[in-house]
Amino acid sequence: MRNIHGALVLLILCAFGAQAEVSEVYDFDTRAEEQRYQNLIAELRCPKCQNQNIADSNAPISKDMRDQVYRLMKNGATNDEIVGDLVGRFGEFVQYKPPVDKRTILLWAFPAIAVVVGVAIVAGVAIRSRKREKEESALSPEELARVKKMLADKDQQA
């Protein structure tokens, strides 16, 4: 039993080792630059292993892309230029955040549209049911008196 535990722990440690292999060593002059690099590679998607960003992926193509990001950063490119360069090579697929334009506006606006429509539906339902309540409670004074009496009788019985 003890041995099995040991083996399991070892296995888990191995898994961590494999994960840690991904990062290469890049030199940055400032902490901010490094942070910028990390942000960039976190929002670029690996074309080969489609559900990973290039920061997490250890596919060779992701390494090439990280190298390119680093190279362009060193040449003083802006974030847009760097992303544009990779999109020019691999297509818009590599961007996790698609740009807002004519084709993607529905995609971007959909959450807001969904919220507005949802609020409208809820409001509609609430207003309607309130209206109906008013209409239904329109009893004549005699009827109201009868209701009161009936309820009072019932209370006494109980």
Next chain:
Amino acid sequence: MKRLLLFLPLVIAVGVGIFLAAGIGKDPTKLESARIGKPVPAFSLENLNDPTQLLDESVLKGEVALLNVWAEWCPSCWDEHEYLMWLSKEKGVRIVGLNYKDQRETAFSFLGRLGNPYDEIIFDPKGSLGFDLGVYGAPETFVIDANGIVQYRHVGVVNKQVWEEVLQPVIQKAKGNS
């Protein structure tokens, strides 16, 4: 009117169903190439067969050609090779090879065993031209027209079916244009 409203969920469900059904059977690993309609990026790389000779983008001009990205380490390249041989020998298609992130010796042993369907082979050990072309996995096959413009990219194995249904029509069209 109220009656009709009751059908709204059904209509929405059918609409969503049609929308989603359109996506079934599409291979999500096949991406649009960003290069289509653009010239082959400029390069200057060694000829695989002759390290002293540098090839550039002009090898892809003058005639409609296939640019086939391959490597000895790529298992699917072994599968498609017989079809490339067939295309080159039987159909007379000009095929330019891009030996991608490979080594000369292994590339030669691959060609020695399976034959050489390529008119020219660009040697790209670092994958720099591959990177510029947006290659994300070998094999990939580009159709390049006579002006050196990328017309199409096929990701994956080329076989008889792919040739007949996909590549041949694109090549015919490219030949018609130039």
